[in-house]
Amino acid sequence: MKIEPLNEEENEILQEVINIGMGQAGASLAKLLDVFVNLSVPRVSWVSDVDFVDQVEKLVEGHGNSWAGVRQAFYNQLEGEAFAIYGANGCQQLAGLMGYTDDDEDDAEEELLLDVTNILVGACLVGVAKQIGKKLDFAAPTLVGIGKPIEDLLYRREREWDQCLLIEVNFCLEEGDFSCHLVMLMSEASIEQLRSGLIEFMESY
Amino acid sequence: MTAALGDNSLGFIIDRVDVGILVVTENLEVVLWNRFMEANSKVTAETIVGTNLLESFPDLPGKWLEKKVRSVQLLNNFAFTSWQQRPYLFHFKHHRPITGGVTHMYQNCTFIPFEGSEGESLVCITLFDVTDTAISQREVQQAHADLEELSNRDPLTGVYNRRFMETELNKEFKRVRRHGGKLSVLFLDLDFFKKVNDTYGHQAGDQVLIEVTQRINEIARVTDCLARYGGEEFAIILPETDTSGGLIFANRVRELIEKTPVYYEEHVIALTASLGLSEYYDGLESHDALLDQSDKALYVAKKQGRNRVVCYLPDM
Numbered sequence: 001m002k003i004e005p006l007n008e009e010e011n012e013i014l015q016e017v018i019n020i021g022m023g024q025a026g027a028s029l030a031k032l033l034d035v036f037v038n039l040s041v042p043r044v045s046w047v048s049d050v051d052f053v054d055q056v057e058k059l060v061e062g063h064g065n066s067w068a069g070v071r072q073a074f075y076n077q078l079e080g081e082a083f084a085i086y087g088a089n090g091c092q093q094l095a096g097l098m099g100y101t102d103d104d105e106d107d108a109e110e111e112l113l114l115d116v117t118n119i120l121v122g123a124c125l126v127g128v129a130k131q132i133g134k135k136l137d138f139a140a141p142t143l144v145g146i147g148k149p150i151e152d153l154l155y156r157r158e159r160e161w162d163q164c165l166l167i168e169v170n171f172c173l174e175e176g177d178f179s180c181h182l183v184m185l186m187s188e189a190s191i192e193q194l195r196s197g198l199i200e201f202m203e204s205y
Numbered sequence: 206m207t208a209a210l211g212d213n214s215l216g217f218i219i220d221r222v223d224v225g226i227l228v229v230t231e232n233l234e235v236v237l238w239n240r241f242m243e244a245n246s247k248v249t250a251e252t253i254v255g256t257n258l259l260e261s262f263p264d265l266p267g268k269w270l271e272k273k274v275r276s277v278q279l280l281n282n283f284a285f286t287s288w289q290q291r292p293y294l295f296h297f298k299h300h301r302p303i304t305g306g307v308t309h310m311y312q313n314c315t316f317i318p319f320e321g322s323e324g325e326s327l328v329c330i331t332l333f334d335v336t337d338t339a340i341s342q343r344e345v346q347q348a349h350a351d352l353e354e355l356s357n358r359d360p361l362t363g364v365y366n367r368r369f370m371e372t373e374l375n376k377e378f379k380r381v382r383r384h385g386g387k388l389s390v391l392f393l394d395l396d397f398f399k400k401v402n403d404t405y406g407h408q409a410g411d412q413v414l415i416e417v418t419q420r421i422n423e424i425a426r427v428t429d430c431l432a433r434y435g436g437e438e439f440a441i442i443l444p445e446t447d448t449s450g451g452l453i454f455a456n457r458v459r460e461l462i463e464k465t466p467v468y469y470e471e472h473v474i475a476l477t478a479s480l481g482l483s484e485y486y487d488g489l490e491s492h493d494a495l496l497d498q499s500d501k502a503l504y505v506a507k508k509q510g511r512n513r514v515v516c517y518l519p520d521m
Contacts, residue, residue, distance in 0.1 A: 028280045098272060111290035122282035140285035140313065 005046055006195060013198045014128075015044045021127020022169060028123065033098070042124075042182075043168040052164050053154050059168055060085055060150060060181050069153035070117040072141035074125055077134040077193045080186035082125070083144075084117040085153065114141045120180060124167065132197025225295070225312075225332030231278055233258040233271065236327060245297040245310070264296060277318040278326045284316040288335050299336045311339035359433040361411055362418040367440075370432030371492070374442050378492035381485055388485040389443040389451040390495050392503040393421075393458065396477045396511040398437035409469040410437075413476065416467045421458055440496070448484045448516055455480045455514040463512060479506040483517035 006014060019041060026039035047055040060067070068086040073079075098115060100108045118141050129136035145153050165184045186194065210218075219226055220240045228237035235258050238250040248261050259267050277284045286294065288311040297310040317329040357369035365373075374390065381388045395401075395417065402410040414437065421431055421441070430442040443451050459478055467474045481503025485495055498517040506515040 025280075032276050032279050098276075100269065107290045111286070114287065114290065115284065118284055119276070119280060119282065123280060126282055138283055140287055140315070142287065143289070 006191075006198075009202075010195060010198050011044070011046075013202050014194070015042075017128050017131050017198065017201065018042050018044055018124065018167060020131060021124050024127050025120065025123025029119065032119075040169060043166075045166045047164050047166055053151070055164075055166060056085070056154055056181075056183055057150055059166060059183075060087075066147050067150050067153055068113055068146040069144035069148075070113050070141050071144050072117060072121050073139040074121070074136055075139070076137045078125065078129055078136050078186065078190045080184055080190060082117075082121040083154075083183040083185070084113075084120060085150070085181045085183070086113060110143055110146065113146070114143065116180070117141045120169065120182060124169070124182060125184075132194070132201045134193055134197050223334075225334075226329065227258075227332075228327050228329045229258055229274060231274060231326055231328075233267075233274065236321075237329075241332070242295075246295060262295065265294070270294075273316060274328045277316045277328055281318055283318075286312075286314045286316075288313055288339050292339070294330075294332065300334075301336060301340070305336065305340060307336060307340060310334050311336045362415050362433055364418045364422070364439070365430060365432035367432055367434050370430060370434070370440055370442065371496075373430050374492045374496070377442060377444055378485065378495065387445050387447045387450075388495075389446045389448065390483060390499045391441040391443060391451060391455050391458075392434070392481040392496075392499040393439045393441065394479050394503055394507065395437040395462075396479055396507075401474055401476075405469060405472055405474060409467075409472065409474065412469050413467045413474060417462060417476070417478075420461055420465060424454075424457055424461065440499070446484075448482065451482045451484065452514060452516065455482050459512065459514055477512035479503060479511045480514040481506055481517065482514060 022039055022042050026037050030037040045055075066087075070084045070086075072082045072084075074082060098112060100112055118138070121141070122138060125136055125138075165186055167182045167184055169180060169182050219237075222239070223241065225241040225245065226237065226239040227235060227242055229235055235253045235256060238248075238253050243249055246262075253261050258270075259265055273284060293309055293312045294314050295310075295312065297312075299305050299307055299310040301307070311334070313333045313335050315331045317331070319327055319329060321327045357365055359366045377388050380386070395413070398410065398413070401413055414433075418431060418433070418439070421439070425431060425441065428444050432440050432442075434440045443454065446454070459480055462476050462478045467476065481499045481501065483495060483498035483502055489495060498521075501521045502515045502517040505521055506513050509515065
């Protein structure tokens with residue numbers, strides 16, 4: 001079955017829905033961390049599986065050798081896999097804010113990456129799902145790699161689905177920059193769900 | 206979820222399911238504590254419900270836990286912990302005293318925010334015993350590490366093999382090229398080794414190779430990398446070593462081999478070795494070139510009559 005990609009109008013609504021979702025996420029995150037959180041407007045685009053790795057490399061300006069990747073599955077009416085990519089500084093500075101103490105060392109950094117991914121992916125997708133009235137659940141995030149070149153994190157492999165939603169979000173904290181790139185891969189069935197939800201969302205206005 | 210089962214049945218299932226389930230308020234006051242938690246902690250529901258969780262479990266990471274509970278309530282989102290980063294939340298005994306070889310139960314946890322019947326915000330924490338997974342993963346990792354170590358070694362002598370040595374040398378080469386520093390490579394070849402094999406047999410030859418590598422390793426630094434390059438030829442990477450330091454080491458090796466024969470059955474096998482030494486210099490194009498220099502020096506040592514050390518010179 002070949003799925004029609006979202007048309008221009010549907011894409012616009014999706015962008016809007018994601019903006020709202022991420023806005024809420026940013027507000028919660030600011031409240032949680034008790035710091036001012038500046039959130040860029042998320043950039044949303046669709047890529048085919050063939051271009052997936054190239055596109056993601058372009059997105060993160062894939063040079064440098066020290067990236068961290070965390071993946072997390074989501075399921076129910078919307079289903080797929082989310083992938084978060086962090087640069088060299090990762091989210092080290094978030095450690096104190098998230099209640100991690102310095103003496104936990106390596107495992108603490110990994111856990112922090114998992115936590116932040118869970119929060120960002122959750123915030124973004126729960127926000128979207130709620131607005132378009134779709135059910136959504138999450139599995140635990142897992143670490144794909146840390147301190148590795150980007151191509152090691154996104155090595156080419158058989159992918160079941162050929163549509164991929166790329167969402168780029170940048171977070172800035174008062175103390176300095178911290179950026180994260182989020183990539184979502186959705187099943188064809190859930191793209192149909194997404195479409196029907198978006199149409200309902202639009203009509204409710 | 207179906208409501209066809211009454212509260213009693215649901216309560217029974219929650220109590221008896223093979224998963225730890227507890228519910229806490231935002232101040233970590235315990236609201237629910239199921240049988241799994243009771244059985245593993247030896248703290249009964251009667252004693253803990255209504256009290257602060259940290260009172261019964263002062264070893265819990267309190268600050269972190271409070272943040273975690275607050276974050277799931279605030280974001281209204283599930284949160285997870287994995288045994289790979291946080292081996293356990295509650296320090297429980299594991300159930301594999303015979304087969305385990307571990308010191309505690311490994312746990313995966315999920316934090317689920319929800320609203321109580323009076324609108325209060327609560328967090329349900331579920332705890333999965335993943336000790337089996339942790340143990341098998343550890344076994345796999347150990348097997349992997351053993352295999353990797355094995356694949357780097359020469360089976361006869363136990364010293365590194367040529368492939369590993371070349372990878373290491375390449376790393377060292379890049380390091381000195383980028384950051385500066387010294388690096389030398391020593392080649393060693395046992396003189397007339399074929400004669401040993403022909404006279405005393407291959408087992409004697411093998412014994413010679415084993416003992417010679419042991420002797421070299423005894424006087425080498427831990428950072429030096431001794432590898433069997435092939436047959437009776439060995440290479441030694443000498444990091445942070447220039448030609449004069451390398452020469453001192455090379456001559457110690459040569460003297461050691463010359464004055465310590467190998468005893469095999471009733472035979473006393475006298476040995477000598479020829480050695481070729483060369484040092485990294487700016488402009489050397491690759492680690493292969495460095496190996497090539499040492500090899501040339503070794504060749505000259507052989508030609509000049511063996512049992513000697515020769516340093517590489519550009520006109521060789």
